[in-house]
Every structure is written in structure tokens, then in C-alpha cells.
Amino acid sequence: MSRAEKLRRWLEKELGGNLISAETPFPGRLFIDLKREALTAAASGLMNQGARYQMGIGYDARKDGRGFGLVHTFAFDRDSLLVALRTFAPGDNPEFDSLTPFIPGAGWSEREYQDLLGLKFRNLSDRKRLVLSDDWPEGIYPLRREVPHDLMPPAAEEVAFRLEEAPPGTSIIPFGPFHASLHEPAHFSVYVDGEDIKGCEYRGFMTHRGIEKLAQTELTYNDVPFVAERICGICGSVHAVNYAQAVEAAAGISIPRRAEFIRMVALELERLHSHLLWLGVAGHLIGFDTVFMQAWRIREKIMWLAERLTGNRKTYGLVIIGGVRRDINRESSRDIRSTLEEVDREMQALEKAILKDRTIHRRTRGVGYLSKEETVKWNLVGPVARARGLKIDARRDHPYAAYDEVEFEVPVADSGDVWGTLVVRVKEVYEAIKIINQCLDRLEKLSKNEPLAVELEGPIPAGRQGLSLVEAPRGEAVHFVLTGNENRPERWRVRAPTYPNLQAVPSMLLNNKLADFPIIVGQIDPCISCTDRVLVVENRSGKARLLSRQELENISRAKRSGR
Amino acid sequence: MWLWNKIKQLAISFKAGVVTLRYPFEPRPAPEGFRGQPLWDHAKCIGCAGCASHCPARTIFLRDICQELRILLYDSSRCTYCGRCADLCPEKAITMSDRFELATDNRQDITQTIELFMMTCQRCGRCYDLEIKNYIDRLSALGYRYDCLEARKVIRRSTAEFSPDELEKTVTYERPGRLEK
Numbered sequence: 001m002s003r004a005e006k007l008r009r010w011l012e013k014e015l016g017g018n019l020i021s022a023e024t025p026f027p028g029r030l031f032i033d034l035k036r037e038a039l040t041a042a043a044s045g046l047m048n049q050g051a052r053y054q055m056g057i058g059y060d061a062r063k064d065g066r067g068f069g070l071v072h073t074f075a076f077d078r079d080s081l082l083v084a085l086r087t088f089a090p091g092d093n094p095e096f097d098s099l100t101p102f103i104p105g106a107g108w109s110e111r112e113y114q115d116l117l118g119l120k121f122r123n124l125s126d127r128k129r130l131v132l133s134d135d136w137p138e139g140i141y142p143l144r145r146e147v148p149h150d151l152m153p154p155a156a157e158e159v160a161f162r163l164e165e166a167p168p169g170t171s172i173i174p175f176g177p178f179h180a181s182l183h184e185p186a187h188f189s190v191y192v193d194g195e196d197i198k199g200c201e202y203r204g205f206m207t208h209r210g211i212e213k214l215a216q217t218e219l220t221y222n223d224v225p226f227v228a229e230r231i232c233g234i235c236g237s238v239h240a241v242n243y244a245q246a247v248e249a250a251a252g253i254s255i256p257r258r259a260e261f262i263r264m265v266a267l268e269l270e271r272l273h274s275h276l277l278w279l280g281v282a283g284h285l286i287g288f289d290t291v292f293m294q295a296w297r298i299r300e301k302i303m304w305l306a307e308r309l310t311g312n313r314k315t316y317g318l319v320i321i322g323g324v325r326r327d328i329n330r331e332s333s334r335d336i337r338s339t340l341e342e343v344d345r346e347m348q349a350l351e352k353a354i355l356k357d358r359t360i361h362r363r364t365r366g367v368g369y370l371s372k373e374e375t376v377k378w379n380l381v382g383p384v385a386r387a388r389g390l391k392i393d394a395r396r397d398h399p400y401a402a403y404d405e406v407e408f409e410v411p412v413a414d415s416g417d418v419w420g421t422l423v424v425r426v427k428e429v430y431e432a433i434k435i436i437n438q439c440l441d442r443l444e445k446l447s448k449n450e451p452l453a454v455e456l457e458g459p460i461p462a463g464r465q466g467l468s469l470v471e472a473p474r475g476e477a478v479h480f481v482l483t484g485n486e487n488r489p490e491r492w493r494v495r496a497p498t499y500p501n502l503q504a505v506p507s508m509l510l511n512n513k514l515a516d517f518p519i520i521v522g523q524i525d526p527c528i529s530c531t532d533r534v535l536v537v538e539n540r541s542g543k544a545r546l547l548s549r550q551e552l553e554n555i556s557r558a559k560r561s562g563r
Numbered sequence: 564m565w566l567w568n569k570i571k572q573l574a575i576s577f578k579a580g581v582v583t584l585r586y587p588f589e590p591r592p593a594p595e596g597f598r599g600q601p602l603w604d605h606a607k608c609i610g611c612a613g614c615a616s617h618c619p620a621r622t623i624f625l626r627d628i629c630q631e632l633r634i635l636l637y638d639s640s641r642c643t644y645c646g647r648c649a650d651l652c653p654e655k656a657i658t659m660s661d662r663f664e665l666a667t668d669n670r671q672d673i674t675q676t677i678e679l680f681m682m683t684c685q686r687c688g689r690c691y692d693l694e695i696k697n698y699i700d701r702l703s704a705l706g707y708r709y710d711c712l713e714a715r716k717v718i719r720r721s722t723a724e725f726s727p728d729e730l731e732k733t734v735t736y737e738r739p740g741r742l743e744k
């Protein structure tokens with residue numbers, strides 16, 4: 001019996017009348033509708049069976065008379081199964097049970113919808129604003145249907161961030177919103193005792209661009225990929241492919257084989273240049289600029305290759321719903337092969353020259369340590385999780401496109417520190433090259449006449465759910481699409497890999513030296529803009545508190561006694 | 564060990580040498596297939612508005628003047644060079660050029676405008692295309708110029724509604740978190 005079938009039976013038994021429906025519209029997904037009262041029971045049951053929490057999605061369904069919808073998604077990585085729990089609350093009383101008592105990583109999602117939709121969560125310990133700026137008027141919830149996407153309430157003067165006081169015996173060192181070691185705006189107020197970091201408070205969400213709201217009010221299905229790829233400056237195709245996959249899954253469209261392989265080539269090229277970029281940045285952050293210069297020199301070859309392949313230095317403008325827009329013919333495939341050969345050779349030389357260098361070891365080993373238990377608790381993803389002994393990779397666990405037909409390794413390390421993430425990323429560079437070469441082999445064998453994209457037959461039916469995963473260079477990115485009328489999605493939710501990873505940064509920082517702050521934050525390769533993507537508003541300010549002082553102290557104590 | 568690594572790093576750096584390009588002192592043409600600034604061919608455009616309603620950045624504007632003149636304005640400042648407009652134009656009036664050096668202090672340098680002489684529909688009063696002619700000749704023959712596009716209009720297909728009461732609230736609300744004096 002498959003896991004989906006087992007889960008369905010278990011839910012029927014456990015929830016009885018509270019279970020409304022459980023469907024598997026396409027393999028690997030289980031969409032469950034339940035009554036509001038049963039949410040906690042179902043979610044904790046899933047967690048007890050080994051699920052990994054992904055994200056929450058809130059949406060406004062008052063138009064159909066269903067009030068507010070809340071979806072929580074969970075992954076069963078061993079069984080290639082994603083589960084979405086959907087509940088509704090009436091429009092005049094949008095209150096749900098919070099999942100934070102047993103899933104701390106759900107806190108951000110819940111606070112996001114507290115801000116954006118005015119949902120209320122029982123037992124949510126931290127009710128501070130997460131996404132909206134401090135001067136945003138109370139009682140206006142930007143993701144609600146009646147609020148236009150370009151609403152701009154007048155800015156308020158004299159509104160200040162309310163950062164916590166430093167715990168006794170420590171003083172505060174502010175990092176950001178603009179800081180030489182942060183490449184995007186974010187604020188860390190770091191508590192230090194001498195040189196040792198004793199905690200930190202994070203405030204982010206300063207780069208809202210209103211992309212999700214735009215998609216549900218202004219754009220059409222095929223406009224969204226071109227906006228989605230601009231969520232991130234590095235992994236553009238990741239978001240475009242991910243969105244397209246979610247819509248295709250919801251609408252039951254299957255795309256040509258050729259398009260699948262071309263998408264994979266684009267995705268892996270992105271992984272290549274992203275990891276090389278990270279290697280360079282990491283070298284720069286620890287003051288080892290030879291790595292920075294040489295890694296970026298190698299990376300530049302890939303950027304130029306992307307320019308020749310897709311018409312843009314970044315792999316932009318490649319994906320539409322139903323396929324891709326540009327072909328990879330024999331000539332460009334030869335071009336890719338010769339470039340990759342060069343990259344491979346130079347990368348190996350660079351690796352040999354630096355991986356044994358004392359400078360790197362001294363600055364990365366034992367720095368930013370996080371135990372495997374903490375990693376699981378905070379639902380970390382990507383190289384950050386793999387460096388902590390967690391073998392999860394969406395390409396292997398939930399194969400999309402044609403990843404089940406190519407061979408590759410999922411490198412893991414168990415040192416749990418910055419060094420581990422470095423090793424994992426360097427190994428993944430070679431795996432990406434391997435995957436691209438296999439894709440090219442397959443592409444060359446496919447008939448040339450196959451179309452690059454399928455013609456859509458008629459409109460995409462409304463009211464269907466699609467859930468898609470793509471393993472971005474930084475970890476798993478999740479997109480949820482609820483199809484709607486008028487040729488545009490009713491709700492589109494993006495969860496970038498930095499969203500869960502950033503939540504664990506305060507734990508990683510604990511008891512490290514202040515000088516290591518940049519590389520510890522840098523190890524997750526934070527992509528602040530992807531994380532902040534959602535909003536509606538002009539960015540003015542944003543405030544988020546990740547851990548209360550008490551929580552921090554608890555973690556800190558636990559760690560001291562644990563190690 | 565340490566020294567050996569440093570020697571290897573030196574070797575790599577020397578072998579690569581200086582890779583900085585002499586750009587902009589030496590021109591650097593874009594590769595084939597590059598998507599630069601889209602260019603409009605006035606003679607081919609029939610004013611169907613296909614490009615304007617499918618541009619993901621919504622940076623192509625269309626406006627009808629006096630039921631006879633349709634103005635198409637392309638404002639490059641928000642263009643993402645995705646090439647959707649060129650893909651969708653039924654008359655192939657748009658080509659993606661290889662121009663990429665578009666930095667300017669005058670927005671007019673990167674803006675393109677087409678003025679199309681249309682016919683007025685007797686039923687609905689909206690304008691539609693004449694038979695294919697050379698519009699530019701036609702327009703100048705008429706002595707027509709229209710340079711002020713301040714009142715340009717986006718093609719809006721928004722479903723968002725917003726009541727005046729809600730808007731009122733945003734002006735009069737109590738600001739949270741004021742600094743105590």
C-alpha cells in the first residue's frame with residue numbers, strides 16, 4: 001500500500017467526520033480538505049509520521065462564500081509525496097489553531113497571513129508584525145481581494161523599529177539594513193558579550209515587491225513566468241519552471257520531452273553559476289580574495305554561455321506554460337559541452353589549490369555549527385541541511401522534469417558547520433556538470449521536429465490546486481498555485497529556500513565569534529529578495545522578531561549543556 | 564603544505580592572467596540570439612494592441628486620440644527585454660535588436676512612439692486600422708503631430724476593487740508605534 005493510501009486511511013480513521021475529502025489528482029500529491037477543528041490533530045499526526053513541514057498558504061475565498069482558506073503543506077521525502085491540508089474559516093471569524101507549538105518553523109507563515117490577510121492564530125506565541133512595515137495602517141490587509149495592488153497609504157513619520165533590549169550583560173552591534181557583508185537589505189541586531197555572540201534579533205522583509213498580489217490581480221497565466229523569474233537574481237529559471245510546473249500539474253498539461261530536458265539544462269546551469277558565486281563570496285567574506293577572483297572568473301564563462309543560449313546573461317525568458325521558448329540545437333549543445341569541459345578542468349585545479357588551504361579550514365571548521373536535530377526542527381533545506389547530514393534533495397526525492405532519468409549523487413557532509421556547506425557545494429558543481437551532459441545526450445537523440453511547447457487547449461480550469469518543487473541552488477523552492485478565472489491564478493504562493501533557512505540563523509550564530517558573523521549568515525547563501533517576495537506595498541520598513549529572548553536563552557542553554 | 568597550496572594558487576592566477584575586458588574602449592558586440600531593445604517597424608504595425616496587452620512589464624501603452632489616431636508608446640525604462648511582444652505580434656512588426664547600451668539621462672532617447680491613422684467604427688466609435696498604407700507619409704500629409712503623451716493610459720485588466728470607505732480609512736488611521744517623546 002502506498003504512503004498516500006495509508007495516510008488517507010489513517011486520516012479517515014483519526015478524523016472521522018472532520019475529513020471532507022482527500023484526493024490524489026496526480027501522482028505524488030495528496031490534497032486534503034478538513035474542517036477547521038481538525039487541523040492541529042491532522043498536522044501533528046503527519047509530523048509524527050515523519051513529515052517535513054514546508055509552508056503555509058493563506059488566501060481570500062470570500063468571493064465563493066468560503067471565507068478564508070489556509071493550506072499547510074508537508075513533504076514525505078522518502079515516499080515522494082507532498083501533502084496539502086486545506087481548511088477554511090468564515091470571513092467574519094478567521095481564526096485558526098497555530099501549529100507553532102509543535103512546528104516552530106510554521107511561525108513565519110502564520111505571522112505572514114496575520115499581516116496580509118488578517119487571519120488570527122490561537123496559541124501563536126509571537127504575534128509581532130513580520131511582513132508589513134511598521135507604519136502600515138492597522139486593519140488593512142493587502143492580500144484581501146478588496147485592496148488594490150497599488151494602494152499606497154501615506155507614509156508615517158516618526159515611526160521607529162522596536163528592537164528588543166539587549167539581554168543583561170551583553171551589548172548590541174547592529175548589522176544592516178545596509179552593511180558591507182550583507183548583499184541585500186536585512187537587519188540583524190546582534191547581542192555580544194565581548195567577542196562572543198549571545199543571540200540576535202532579525203528584522204527583514206524590506207524588499208517587498210508585491211509579486212503575488214500582482215499575479216492575482218493584473219497578470220495573466222503566461223505573464224507570470226516572466227515576473228516570477230525576477231523574484232531572484234540568481235535562480236530565475238527555478239521560479240519560472242516551478243510556477244509553470246505548478247500550473248501544468250493543476251491543469252493536467254504534459255509538456256514535450258524536449259522542453260523537459262531544456263528546462264533541466266537551464267536549472268543546472270543556474271546551480272553551477274550560483275555555487276561558484278557563493279564560493280567566491282564565501283572566500284571574500286573570510287578575506288581570501290584569491291578564491292573570490294578565480295571562482296568568479298570561472299563563473300563568467302557560464303554567464304556568457306547562458307547569454308548565448310537564452311538571449312540573456314541570466315537564464316531569463318526561457319520558460320512558458322507548456323514548455324520552453326528556445327531550442328538547444330546541436331551547435332549550442334557542442335558549445336555547452338566545450339564550455340563545461342573548461343569549467344570542470346579549472347574547477348578541479350581551483351579545488352586542489354584551496355581545499356587544503358589552512359586559511360579556509362581555520363575560518364570555516366566548527367563555525368556556525370547546528371546539530372542535526374535542530375536542522376530537522378527548523379525544516380532546513382538545501383546544502384545547509386545536507387551539510388548537517390540530512391540527505392534531502394527535491395531532485396531525487398520528488399523528481400520533476402526528467403530528473404528520474406539522469407544519474408547523479410546527492411553529496412552530504414556531517415560536520416554541521418560552514419566547512420560542510422562548502423564541501424557540499426563544491427561537489428554539487430561536478431554533479432551539475434554531469435547532469436547537463438546527460439541531458440545533452442538525450443536531447444541529441446530526440447527528434448528535432450518535436451515542438452518546444454504544447455498548444456493549450458482551451459482555458460485552464462478554475463479551482464484546481466497545483467503544488468510543485470524545484471531544487472534551487474540554495475535548497476528546495478515550493479510553489480503553490482490555485483487556478484482561477486479570467487486567465488489568471490487565484491492564488492500563487494512562493495516559498496524560497498531562504499525562508500526556512502533564515503529562521504535558523506540565530507541558532508547558528510549562538511556562541512560564535514563576532515568576526516564570523518558574515519560567513520555564518522553567508523553560509524545559507526541568503527537570498528533576501530526571494531524571501532521577501534510577497535508583498536503589495538512600497539518597501540518602507542519591516543519588522544520581524546525571530547526568537548524571543550526567553551527562547552534564545554533556552555536554546556543557548558540547551559546547547560551549552562548538550563555539547 | 565601551506566606553501567605548496569599558495570604556489571598552486573599563484574600558478575592558477577598567473578595562468579589566467581588579466582581577464583578584464585577593455586570595454587567600453589573596445590566594442591563588445593552581443594552574441595547571436597541576444598535579446599536587446601525591441602524595435603518597432605512603423606510600416607508593419609496595424610495597431611492591434613497585442614503587444615501592449617501581453618507585455619509582462621506592462622510598459623507598452625496605447626491610447627486613442629479623437630477616434631482617428633492611435634498612439635502606441637513603448638517606454639523602455641521598465642522593459643525587461645523578454646521578447647514576448649516580438650513573439651506575439653501578428654505582423655512581425657517588432658524585432659529584438661542587439662542594442663544594450665541604453666543608459667541615458669533622457670528618457671526620450673529610449674522611448675519609441677508610433678502614431679497610427681485609424682478609421683472610426685460607426686457602431687462603437689473605437690478606431691480600427693485603415694488598409695495597409697504608409698502611415699508616416701499619411702500623417703505628415705495631414706500635418707498631424709501629437710507629442711504630449713502625459714495623459715497616457717495603461718491597458719488595465721485588474722480585478723481588484725476597492726471601496727471609497729476603505730480608502731478613507733487609510734488617510735485617517737491611527738499610526739502604530741509612534742515614538743514617545
Ligand code: SF4
Pocket residue numbers: 601617618619620621622623637641642643644645646647648649
Ligand atoms: S520585451 Fe518584454 S517587457 Fe519589453 S516591451 Fe516587449 S514584452 Fe514588454
Ligand code: SF4
Pocket residue numbers: 603607608609610611612613614615635651652653654655656657
Ligand atoms: S506592434 Fe504588432 S502587436 Fe503591437 S500593435 Fe502593432 S501589430 Fe499589434
